[in-house]
Amino acid sequence: MTKVRKPNILRGRSIPQTFLFILLTIKIQLTVKHLYQSGVLFLFILATTGLSAQINADNTISIDSLVNEIFNTGTFVEVSNVTFNGVPANDTLTNVQIGLFGNGFSDGLPIDSGFAMTTTNMENIFTGNFDGASISEEYEDADMALISGNNVHDCAVLEFDVLNLAEALAFTFTFASAEYAAYTCSVFNDAFGLLISGPGISGPYENGAINIATIPDSETPIAINTVNGGVPTGGGTAENCEAANPNWVEDSQYFIENYDNSISNVGFTGFTVSLEAFVEVEQNETYHLKFAICDVVDGALDSGIILEANSFEGKFLDVFDQNRPKQLKLYPNPSTNQVFIEIPEIFIGQNLSLRILDTQGRVVSATTLTATGTVELKTSQLEKGLYIVETASNGKVFGISKLLRD
Numbered sequence: 001m002t003k004v005r006k007p008n009i010l011r012g013r014s015i016p017q018t019f020l021f022i023l024l025t026i027k028i029q030l031t032v033k034h035l036y037q038s039g040v041l042f043l044f045i046l047a048t049t050g051l052s053a054q055i056n057a058d059n060t061i062s063i064d065s066l067v068n069e070i071f072n073t074g075t076f077v078e079v080s081n082v083t084f085n086g087v088p089a090n091d092t093l094t095n096v097q098i099g100l101f102g103n104g105f106s107d108g109l110p111i112d113s114g115f116a117m118t119t120t121n122m123e124n125i126f127t128g129n130f131d132g133a134s135i136s137e138e139y140e141d142a143d144m145a146l147i148s149g150n151n152v153h154d155c156a157v158l159e160f161d162v163l164n165l166a167e168a169l170a171f172t173f174t175f176a177s178a179e180y181a182a183y184t185c186s187v188f189n190d191a192f193g194l195l196i197s198g199p200g201i202s203g204p205y206e207n208g209a210i211n212i213a214t215i216p217d218s219e220t221p222i223a224i225n226t227v228n229g230g231v232p233t234g235g236g237t238a239e240n241c242e243a244a245n246p247n248w249v250e251d252s253q254y255f256i257e258n259y260d261n262s263i264s265n266v267g268f269t270g271f272t273v274s275l276e277a278f279v280e281v282e283q284n285e286t287y288h289l290k291f292a293i294c295d296v297v298d299g300a301l302d303s304g305i306i307l308e309a310n311s312f313e314g315k316f317l318d319v320f321d322q323n324r325p326k327q328l329k330l331y332p333n334p335s336t337n338q339v340f341i342e343i344p345e346i347f348i349g350q351n352l353s354l355r356i357l358d359t360q361g362r363v364v365s366a367t368t369l370t371a372t373g374t375v376e377l378k379t380s381q382l383e384k385g386l387y388i389v390e391t392a393s394n395g396k397v398f399g400i401s402k403l404l405r406d
Contacts, residue, residue, distance in 0.1 A: 054107065155294040165283065168316070174271055186234065348372060
């Protein structure tokens with residue numbers, strides 16, 4: 001099952017600095033393990049946050065760091081074989097189309113920090129120097145031509161393999177473009193694709209992949225003509241959008257109009273709300289993911305995709321039966337000295353085993369006890385960071401939840 005979950009709608013409202021600071025603090029807490037490993041995102045945000053915060057971008061960060069230290073939570077996923085436009089992630093060439101960005105809220109964007117891929121120089125478009133110039137028309141992509149319905153240019157394509165340790169994969173993104181103000185419902189249908197291939201997946205794209213960058217509750221891909229303001233612009237006609245997405249007017253609820261730059265001063269004249277891509281997968285299997293953003297027909301009026309920091313993770317389904325672990329409630333979370341776990345009624349009175357694992361799957365604590373409605377687990381002996389709490393009865397795991405030790 002694949003879907004894009006309901007969005008977190010933020011239509012460019014002004015956000016007080018105090019609230020921004022709280023959001024930043026929460027984000028830092030939730031990623032403390034990664035910050036200890038690299039410090040890249042922390043130092044970047046710290047350096048670009050102030051009373052007059054402005055959006056910032058940096059395309060000098062290595063692509064491997066962007067994926068593994070910025071985007072990837074490490075929760076139930078292990079990433080390998082990262083490439084960008086066919087080049088290994090540790091290549092020394094400058095990759096101007098991909099980079100780190102922060103302080104998005106300060107400029108009206110629906111995602112505050114993470115990394116972006118664009119069809120032009122990403123550092124320019126996010127820092128007010130957007131000139132609409134084509135970056136390159138050499139790297140094309142057959143999958144994106146199929147998604148957009150036309151020839152493509154200036155593609156930015158990120159690929160990697162992921163070993164999934166859970167039952168689903170998820171991440172949060174926003175699609176943006178400079179096409180919206182002048183060419184909605186035209187042939188210039190710039191598009192974003194997130195293609196996944198692997199066990200149990202069969203689709204029309206390369207290696208049997210399917211596209212999960214779709215409008216919520218549909219299989220309609222994210223593109224200029226499928227999610228927009230609900231009216232044509234420039235020389236576009238409603239028939240073009242109707243053909244791409246029969247629900248295009250209704251789906252304008254997922255779009256933020258920025259035609260006059262009143263919401264954001266970046267080069268994009270429109271962008272989607274924050275959306276969560278979600279796909280069910282087979283546990284303990286390896287999948288291939290391909291993120292691609294391309295200009296369509298010509299290389300002018302560029303587009304981009306923003307991937308939220310620390311949003312890529314494996315998830316267990318919110319279904320409880322004898323065959324599936326359940327996401328249990330832990331509190332307080334974050335925790336300092338102890339955490340309380342709510343136990344389902346059917347397990348009360350049974351002997352339970354509780355384990356705490358780090359994000360690499362190593363057991364750091366284990367105990368057994370007789371379950372009551374709420375059980376207590378000591379956490380004072382843990383180092384600060386992100387952990388997994390696993391609960392089992394008669395040798396079968398019935399609950400897995402994330403825990404942050406602060």
